[in-house]
Amino acid sequence: MSKIDTLRPDTRPTPLQKWMHFWMRTGSDTGILGFGLRWAVLLLFAAYFFIPMLWLVLATSKSAPQLLEMSPLAFGSFQRIQEAWQRIIEYQNGEVLIWGFNSVRYTIWALALSLIISIPAGYILAVARFPGRRLLLWLTLITMLLPPSALVLPMFMELNLFHLINTQWAVILPSAFFPFGTYLTYIYYASSLPRDLLDAARVDGCSEAELFWHIALPLASPVLGLLAFINFTTNWNNFFGPYVLLNDDRLFNLPVGIQQFVAATSALRPGFNPSPGIMVGYQQAEAALFGLIMVVPVAIVFLFAQRYVIGGAFTGSVKG
């Protein structure tokens, strides 16, 4: 055996590679088996994600008996949708409208406060060097990984100390803290804002605040879109916070409102003997329509926001 031979890497296929080769040899790319398998899996999951949403929309058009008798994906009547709408509006003298309005108000406050606070912070963490910067970045990373629900109980006790429980501020103020926003802004500017641009503007006499306002902010639209999307959905769907921090049902947002509606009415079990204190006459259609009121605005935002999630801003936050 010559020396050359011993140095040559072992190119014999392993049993696993042989096995894989067998299944992948058809066709030039994925093979016939691969083609079929790929579409089978993709379509199976399409059904998994789509059918429940379709059912939710169709359920608003059917009465309780129709839900049992008709095919699950059949359409009932527009009249039934209108009835369901009427019943929801009449529930507790139009409380659903108050809840919807609260949801909008809390979400807008949270969006405005958190972006105004976290974007300048993320920017300056990226472009400036100052004592305490690393500590702040580490604290951001740690608090970012804390699920909000972990802090709800301590938050309750803290807000209780300041007599803010059962006010709108109990929901709005905590949502101003958005560490993920700061972190993502930091990564975005650190990786894609050319320092020379800032230096050139400084030479031209731009102040630090002007640099941020005239140069950094206009360049931030991809990351702003992503942050606004994440912030909007988080706050619109916030359940645990308001559930714990609010008692007055006129302060509820839609998620807590719908929970209360379903628990207080016969909507989920119209055929059963009602327990005392349960409001009767409500059917699944009302619950489904209520759910849609909460879901549709988010679904629209989701449709527009997908490109921000796929675009590079998010993936930039992790080292490749």
Add this chain to the structure above:
Amino acid sequence: MTNQTSPSLPLNKASFAGSSRLWRRLTAYLFVLPYFLVMLAFGLGPGLYALLLSFADFSTGLPRYFAAGFGNYLAVFKEFRFTFTFVNIGEFLVISVPLGIAMVVILAILLQMRPGPLSTALRTLYFVSGAVTGPVLVLVAIFMLDPSISPFQALLKSMGFQLTNDVIYAGSLPVIFTLIGFFSGAGLWIAIQYGALEAIPTELLEAATIDGANAWQKVLLIKFPLIRPYIIYQFILIFAGNVQLFVEPQILGGGNNLGVGGNVPAVWSPNQLAYNFAFEMGNFGAASALSLILLAIGLGAAYLIIRWTGFFNIEN
């Protein structure tokens, strides 16, 4: 001429640079100040306050700080539902985390393999279902798991289920919460992993094609290793989030009796137990202690993974 003026120049420059550096540093602090304050108030503050309360005694209704010692932690460990809730959440994590991540990665890879209008449409479909969350998600799940009205009734009935209570019971909850969580959460992560796959340089894949790699080999040997950091990232966030499961079991059980309540324990997850300690038993000390234990589990897992992989961007 130039030699005469040059000695004074560096001095001027230095003093100018010095004052401007001070000014810049001051501006920097002004930029981070509001963020630091809200972090103190709503991130670190509640955490530290919980730490303080976890050593406080609430037997009189009002907190007596440091009076309890480790009593609250002992009370949590001795609570008869402690093991029950942690076994539940453990089962849920063991099922939901690996399965969720594997399916998300597989779907992202399958979608991104052959980009096109159909693939985009499917990705959007997966993504939009993320709009269904919280109470509405539980509501939809109750409908989907009711064999009498569900669009999946043929499947449910073929598995021998006749009533909702056949489907939703204590033993099936880890699987049900996995299905629910995947429905609502997978689309976002599929889009994120899809974005990560898109970011792989095309030259790399072309080179592999020239070397004779087929699509599956490119997936296993190139794409998968390159999106590994995002998979770890997903793992951290999913794990930390799932440990804290609250909304789904609270609405399904939680004494709300949504027609399925009889079959679902009122306290199923550790976070519900913490809530129960605080608002049913009035023991905020034990509630804080349990919240901190959960926090430590989520943070501990995150810390280990950050240390092992060192992938978070916090350099320079």
